[in-house]
Amino acid sequence: MRNILVISKESKELRSLFRSVRGNVNRNDSKQLGVSIETNTVNPLRFDIAFLDLDLIDWQKRLLELRHSLPVIAFSKADVHKAVAAMKLGATDFLEKPLKAEVLMQVIRSHKKRILDNEYxxxxxxxxxxxxxxxxxxxxxxxxxxxxxxxxxxxxxxxxxxxxxxxxxxxxxxxxxxxxxxxxxxxxxxxxxxxxxxxxxxxxxxxxxxxxxxxxxxxxxxxxxxxxxxxxxxxxxxxxxxxxxxxxxxxxxxxxxxxxxxxxxxxxxxxxxxxxxxxxxxxxxxxxxxxxLPPLRNRMEDIPVLVAHFIKKHTRKRKDLLIKGISDEAMNVLVNYAYPGNIRELENIIEHAISFANSQKILPVDLPAHLQRTPSQKVSPSLKLKETLKSVEKELIWAALQRSGGNITKAASELGIHRQQLQRKLKSVKIET
Ligand SMILES: Nc1ncnc2c1ncn2[C@@H]1O[C@H](COP(=O)(O)OP(=O)(O)OP(=O)(O)O)[C@@H](O)[C@H]1O
Ligand SMILES: [Mg+2]
Structure with missing residues (x-):
């Protein structure tokens, strides 16, 4: 969260309160938090969250102006009718005066986590x-x-x-x-x-x-x-x-x-x-x-952050290895592909790569074969015969397992090998079933 807007006439007391809260939130965080206390209407688009004092005469009008742009936390002296009216007009939350630092911290923290903790x-x-x-x-x-x-x-x-x-x-x-x-x-x-x-x-x-x-x-x-x-x-x-x-x-x-x-x-x-x-x-x-929502091919600059997000999301599927990132070469393959299936396809590719990877970084060999054949990457001259064969083998096994829904006996029969043979191969190519 970057900026908090507070609209109230009690600017003096609120300033010191919000200052202490901000100090506390900022201490544990690299992203700094700003607070503006205003009595007049300001451009809400510069802020991430607003606190609105319902003791202002025209609070309804202000709430209606703000609620289209950001979450509004209403506060006033204990007054059930006012609280209900504010929630009906679109306030996200209601706090009772006098505002307490702990409660404010809690509200800001929960919003911070939910809104902009993810800077990407x-x-x-x-x-x-x-x-x-x-x-x-x-x-x-x-x-x-x-x-x-x-x-x-x-x-x-x-x-x-x-x-x-x-x-x-x-x-x-x-x-x-x-x-x-x-x-x-x-x-x-x-x-x-x-x-x-x-x-x-x-x-x-x-x-x-x-x-x-x-x-x-x-x-x-x-x-x-x-x-x-x-x-x-x-x-x-x-x-x-x-x-x-x-x-x-x-x-x-x-x-x-x-x-x-x-x-x-x-x-x-x-x-x-x-x-x-x-x-x-x-x-x-x-x-x-x-x-x-534009197709992924029209916003390719999103690929690196999406890849990082999906690696984090799926890495725990590999119990034996913590996948932490991706090599520049593999990223190069990813940013040169057209993604007819959009982000769902990118996510599947990363899941696939995670189950294939042999090191903490995803390499081009870990990516599905059809990506390796994209014009930019045709056949990678750097791939040795052994690696290439291994990657093709992995690819075929993975595809057969996908089709059989993880059933090893079925996958083995489709591949024309014995069940035990497939199990040995699974171990050697490190595919989790
Ligand atoms: N911007 C994004 N950031 C992170 N994950 C995303 C993003 N967009 C899509 N995804 C992920 O991609 C997958 C597909 O998304 P979703 O199901 O919302 O697509 P959809 O547009 O509803 O597709 P369909 O038209 O096929 O139903 C989901 O796993 C979703 O979490
Ligand atoms: Mg859908």
Missing amino acids: GFDETIGTSTVMQEVFGLIKKAAVSESNVLITGESGTGKELVARAIHKWSPRKDKSFVIINCSAIPDTLLESELFGFEKGAFTGANYTKKGLLEIADRGTVFFDEVGDVSPLFQTKILRVIQEGEILRIGGTHTITVDVRIIAATNKNLGIATKKGFIRDDLYYRINVINIH
Whole structure:
């Protein structure tokens, strides 16, 4: 976290309090924390978190101005009504006056850890490219607003990850995040899945079942693959968005649901709408905030930080060896590949390399064979015959194991060798099963 904004008239007392807190937080940290105490409105984009004094007369107006740009922690004398009103208007948290150093430390620490502890991204979403910085800004903005969000991007660009980040950062964070995979629910099951049913509604309905939308009440619904929805599905979701009501099958009265909608698609919804596959009114309702995730090939500068992140994330899968990094040559292979499967593919490549590596650094031989054949790297002249054969062997074994779901007997039979022989080879090439 770089900067804290405090808006209050009690600047004198708060200045010394925040100064001591800052001193404490900074002592254990290389990233320095700044604090500005203001009485007037300032540009919130320069800050990472705001503390707003609700004893200011126009606190509502200020909260509304701030909450679109950053998390706002409200504070005032103990007053339940004010606290509830502030939370309703989008405050992330409420603290009672007099503010105490320990409580402030705790709040700042938790936000620090969750927002910007990762200097290479926002929470678990990594990226240093300018486009990703814009995406992080939009995530923050979407998190603090109640507007519906449409996330677009090719497969594997991080749409679900971003949707989760928005929920996690929104005031709805303590309620459910429900994923509805639009293309996986057939029309015949649609109503029972989305709206649920009452006991006795139809033969076999021996109990009352809540639908997914009711489960998501006061939380977030993630409509995944919204570009593939049937016309019936579209009509049903639209009603929920417009009316905020559902009716269980066999039910006699409607139930109000309060859900925030995030939708994702790898299709161009604008075109699908023009062609008549998606209803205009649905498109406009969900596309209030649009977050587009560019393909990885258009933000190759993110590759080194993503690689470091995935090595850290997956290194514990190797029990015998701690993989700490990657050689320059291997990185060179990675930055010369086009990634049709985007970040998901890069992550799989790193997982694969970790299971193959023989040293603490990932080398080009540890990367999947199809990467080695990219034009930049064709056949590496530095590879000796023995190493090359070993790497091809590893590759074939790994692929067979993937196909057999880790079943050694099946993989061995596919490779045309005995089970024991495969086990010996696994030991010699160090693949964990
Ligand atoms: N910026 C990122 N930083 C770290 N990990 C990422 C990033 N983007 C994606 N990932 C990882 O890549 C994988 C794929 O991401 P995700 O499932 O969110 O993609 P998607 O866009 O929903 O793909 P699909 O359209 O195929 O469903 C996940 O394991 C996710 O954690
Ligand atoms: Mg997805």
